[in-house]
Amino acid sequence: MNEPVNPNRPKTNRRYRNIVDMVRDITKDEAFTDGLEKTIRERVLLDHLMAKRAAADLSQKDIADQMNCSQGRISKLENGKDSQMTIGEFQQYANILGLEVAFGTRRKDINIAQQVKLHVFAIRKLLHQIADISHGDENMSNGLKVFLSEVLFNTVHSVVDVNRRFKDLVKESPIEKPSILVFDAESEEDENVIHSHVAR
Amino acid sequence: MWKSQPTDVFKGKLIRLTKNRPKEMENVIRNLSTYFAALDEGVNPIQIQERFRFVHNERNGIYAVDQKGGPKNLAEIRLYLFPHVPSETLYLLTIGDKNSQPRDINDCRAMVKEIKTSEETRNERASEPEPTEDESEIP
Numbered sequence: 001m002n003e004p005v006n007p008n009r010p011k012t013n014r015r016y017r018n019i020v021d022m023v024r025d026i027t028k029d030e031a032f033t034d035g036l037e038k039t040i041r042e043r044v045l046l047d048h049l050m051a052k053r054a055a056a057d058l059s060q061k062d063i064a065d066q067m068n069c070s071q072g073r074i075s076k077l078e079n080g081k082d083s084q085m086t087i088g089e090f091q092q093y094a095n096i097l098g099l100e101v102a103f104g105t106r107r108k109d110i111n112i113a114q115q116v117k118l119h120v121f122a123i124r125k126l127l128h129q130i131a132d133i134s135h136g137d138e139n140m141s142n143g144l145k146v147f148l149s150e151v152l153f154n155t156v157h158s159v160v161d162v163n164r165r166f167k168d169l170v171k172e173s174p175i176e177k178p179s180i181l182v183f184d185a186e187s188e189e190d191e192n193v194i195h196s197h198v199a200r
Numbered sequence: 201m202w203k204s205q206p207t208d209v210f211k212g213k214l215i216r217l218t219k220n221r222p223k224e225m226e227n228v229i230r231n232l233s234t235y236f237a238a239l240d241e242g243v244n245p246i247q248i249q250e251r252f253r254f255v256h257n258e259r260n261g262i263y264a265v266d267q268k269g270g271p272k273n274l275a276e277i278r279l280y281l282f283p284h285v286p287s288e289t290l291y292l293l294t295i296g297d298k299n300s301q302p303r304d305i306n307d308c309r310a311m312v313k314e315i316k317t318s319e320e321t322r323n324e325r326a327s328e329p330e331p332t333e334d335e336s337e338i339p
Contacts, residue, residue: 022204023218025263026211032218038228038330040233047234051241075253079269104215114273 042081045090050078052097067097127151201265202239202283206292207311217277224277227270228295231255232279235265241291245283246315262293262308280308284319 016022024033060074136139206329231254249255256264282291296304
């Protein structure tokens with residue numbers, strides 16, 4: 001027997017990571033969605049700061065007190081656009097949250113895959129720095145070995161996780177040995193370490 | 201990572217209100233985007249409501265995001281949501297104005313009851329042990 005239909009049952013299906021994509025998909029209203037996308041893009045830094053403020057459990061007044069301004073000023077700042085905030089205000093706000101401001105630029109036309117590659121290179125550079133620091137210190141070297149295993153495991157785990165999400169797609173085009181591509185193992189021993197982790 | 205999941209009621213209201221109240225809707229969705237960023241930062245919904253003035257606690261785990269932060273002459277619009285922390289799903293329940301507020305909240309409560317039941321059922325199924333080889337062969 002079929003289950004009785006509950007009129008209160010919220011019919012739902014697709015889940016969205018991006019709010020603008022959701023609005024575009026549902027409304028099919030390009031003009032409205034383009035305007036909305038522009039508004040949200042103009043507030044990337046502010047959204048970031050506000051999220052961090054909530055995470056630090058601080059009110060607008062807490063920030064205002066430390067920036068020597070009124071709560072109204074912070075409210076106006078948060079309701080504005082990134083372009084209306086000075087770099088000084090951004091730095092001050094971030095410092096109150098215990099954040100260090102780091103600036104960077106990248107080409108506009110870079111795609112997501114290229115971004116991933118850049119991050120992999122950056123991680124590799126940092127790992128080399130750790131290896132240099134631990135050189136000659138037995139305790140640090142042992143710690144580094146454990147840490148590298150964790151990095152390797154987490155990297156592989158992340159790739160496997162994505163792989164699982166897109167399993168239908170991957171069935172048609174399986175991903176090849178991601179660990180080798182990422183870490184560019186330089187010796188047979190390195191490859192054995194990577195393969196033992198992949199096999200887990 | 202959090203994901204939003206709109207209900208069919210929400211979808212219908214969104215289509216109608218983006219046509220009739222575009223300015224208000226732009227501000228509400230802008231605030232929703234900020235709310236979403238805080239969820240992604242790992243902030244719990246209670247803390248978000250305490251720290252963001254555009255979020256209202258409607259009880260039973262339901263929150264409402266309003267249009268505040270934009271021009272002052274906008275009509276009051278509320279977007280109702282239910283953040284389900286274990287599954288990191290932000291259910292977007294409905295949208296309404298001040299006049300429909302009591303009815304909207306009642307509708308949201310009924311929807312959340314259903315969502316909680318279906319989430320519990322899903323969890324129970326997930327926690328059931330995998331059938332053994334012998335059991336799986338039983339027709």
